Each structure stands twice: as C-alpha cells, then as structure tokens.
Amino acid sequence: MKLLQDMKMEDMNLKVEIDVDGDGRVRTMLWVTGKNRQDYFHFGDVVTFDTTYKTNLYNMPFALFVGVNNHFQSVIFGGALMREETEAAFNWLFKTFVALMNDKHPVTILTDQALAMKGAIESALPNTKHRWCKWHVLRDVKGNIGHVYNKSSGFKKEFNKLVNDVTCVDEFESKWLSLVNRFNVSDNEYMVRLYDKRAMWAKPYFKGIFCAGMTSTQRSESANHMLKQYIPRSSPMHVFVRQYNKFLGSRMSDEAREFHLNANKSRTYESTYPIEDDAASIYTRSVLLKFQDELYKCGSYVVTPVVHGAQYMVSVAPSKVKDATKRKWRNVKIDDDGQFINCNCGMFDHVGMLCRHALK
Secondary structure, three states, rough: HHHHHHHHHHHOOOOEEOOOOOOOEEEEEEEOOOHHHHHHHHHHEEEEEEEEEEOOOOOOOEEEEEEEEOOOOEEEEEEEOOOOOHHHHHHHHHHHHHOOOOOOOEEHHHHHHOOHHHHHHHHHOHHHHHHHHOHHHHHHHHOOOOOOOOOOOOOOHHHHHHHHHOOOHHHHHHHHHHHHOOOOOOOHHHHHHHHHHHOOHHHHHHHOOOOOOOOOOOHHHHHHHHHHOOOOOOOOOHHHHHHHHHHHHHHHHHHHHHHHHHHHHHOOOOOHHHHHHHHHOOOHHHHHHHHHHHOHHHHHHEEEEOOOOEEEEEEEEEEHHHHHOOOOOOOEEHHHHHHEEEEEEOHHHHHOOOOOOHHO
C-alpha cells in the first residue's frame, strides 16, 4: 500500500481499485496509470485480455489488458492481480476497468475460451463484441487429430489455408464439410466442437467487426513473455508491482523511439500514385508500410465492370495463377457518388485500411 501511495504521488492520474473478501484479504487488485488511461482513450476500441502469467509469490494470475497503437505496437491499458478466475471476479474486473476508463466500452474484446470470462463479458460489457483468440482455439488441433494432422496426409496444409485465408462464410462452411468428410474426422468431438463454435473464432465471422488487424491474444502473450524478463519468480506483491512499473517504462521507451522515427525519417515512396502521397501525409510510418504493401499487390489484379461507376469484380490477373479457373473474385461496390467504397473481403471493417481490391 505504501508503494501504491508513492506511485500516486508521482502519477496523479493513477487509479487503483481493490476488491476484498469478507476477511479483508485481497481478492482482485486492478491498477491503471495515467499513460494507460490516455492510451485507452485513443486506442481502446480493441482489447485483448489474457490471464496466463502467474509469476508471483501467491501464484495469483496476472491479467493484462492490451491493445495496439497507431504504430502497430502493443500498448498496455492496465494490469490486475486476481486470486480466483471466477465469473464474479471477472465481472468485477471488467466493470471496474471500464469505470476507470470514463465508461468507454471497447468495441471488441479478444480472450481465450474460458466460460467464466464469456459470462462476465455478457454481463459487464453488453455492447462489446466478444471473440475468441484463434491461437488458443487451434493450438490443440494436433493433440486431438494427430493421426491426420501430419505433413504426409495433406490435411494440415488444407486446414491452415482454410482457417487463415478464407473470408467468405459460405466458402468456409462448404470447404470445412468437404475437408472433414474426406479425412474421416466429421464425427471427431474436437472438430465438431470447433465447427459449432466457429462464429467465435473463424475469420469469415469477424467480417464487419473492427479488430485493428488482431484475431488473437498474441499481443497479450507477447507482453506476458516480456514481463518474465522483469519480474523474478515468486515475487512478493510489492516487488511485482515495482517491476511491472519498470516494464511499463520500457514500453514507453519503445513508443518514444518509434514516435521519433516517425517524425524525423523521410518517407520512401513505392509508386507515383497520388493516393500513396495522400496516405503518407496521414498514416504513421508503420501503417504506411502496410498500406504500401496493399498498393503494390493491387498491381497484379484486373477489374471487370459490372455497373460502371457503381460495381466491379476484382481478381488476380490470369497470368499470375497456375489455374485460371480457381481465381477468387471480389465484389467491390461504390456508393454515394464515389465517396464510399466497399469490398466484400471485409478488410476495411476489420483493419481500418483499404484493401488491394478497393485500391485497384
């Protein structure tokens, strides 16, 4: 408590909330710094939440609220020590976190499949879209269907392509059914469960849901990994908090370095398109690189008008694929006299950036 008071003296915007049980013992402790709150104000639309880290004397799970900033860097929104991972504990944590953030609810939250979390999010964040981290969902594939999940069967390659590349619901469902039938795993309990819960983790069902390009809690996992470099095993609580503050300081240094590069390093242009010049005046250095990649790749695409000025079909040029009959076509619509462009690949809604099809 002395340490927290000292922290409060240095950071007047620091907020600490403690939930205690009937005996006055800490059940959950949440704290957010002034910098955490400022970052959440700007970048809190998408939050990944993870509780895997347990390196402290009391073996209490440490929960991290993590997002992504305008440099595509992981950014911390807050941390909490929890004694138990129950629905009631998560409910208190999510409600308290939002209250500390001036009642701003995230648009989307990514978590693992814990049922306690699901119930708490439905109660505490009723307007937030909840999705599961794809990495958590799929990490047990090999353990459950190891007999077909090997290089020789071809299943692994087809399965990974299906879950990573397909963005159309109908295509996903038809290819899934074809795959499980061909490899005789249609009755496998794990695969049945995956398919039943597909709307919580599969790419096509993220369409229209802003995720800042994230489909997993990988940023939380990465932050947890970095924490281990700062916090010794079996740390008492005050040491844990002090070292966590040093970890936050290192994140701020990384952000400051990128901010300096963004402000002082000249931009390299990949084309002579005016739209690239416009993007360079708006995007940060890191985001511009992603945009330039889409702009470069649009050069391999061709456009077929459906309704001039209103609707187009876009696909890779026939010369760029081995089998021209397997080309994927994207439907791009233009509305409001050219003011709004919409591609059915869903990238703009999901990431917030124009796709190669729209750019073409």
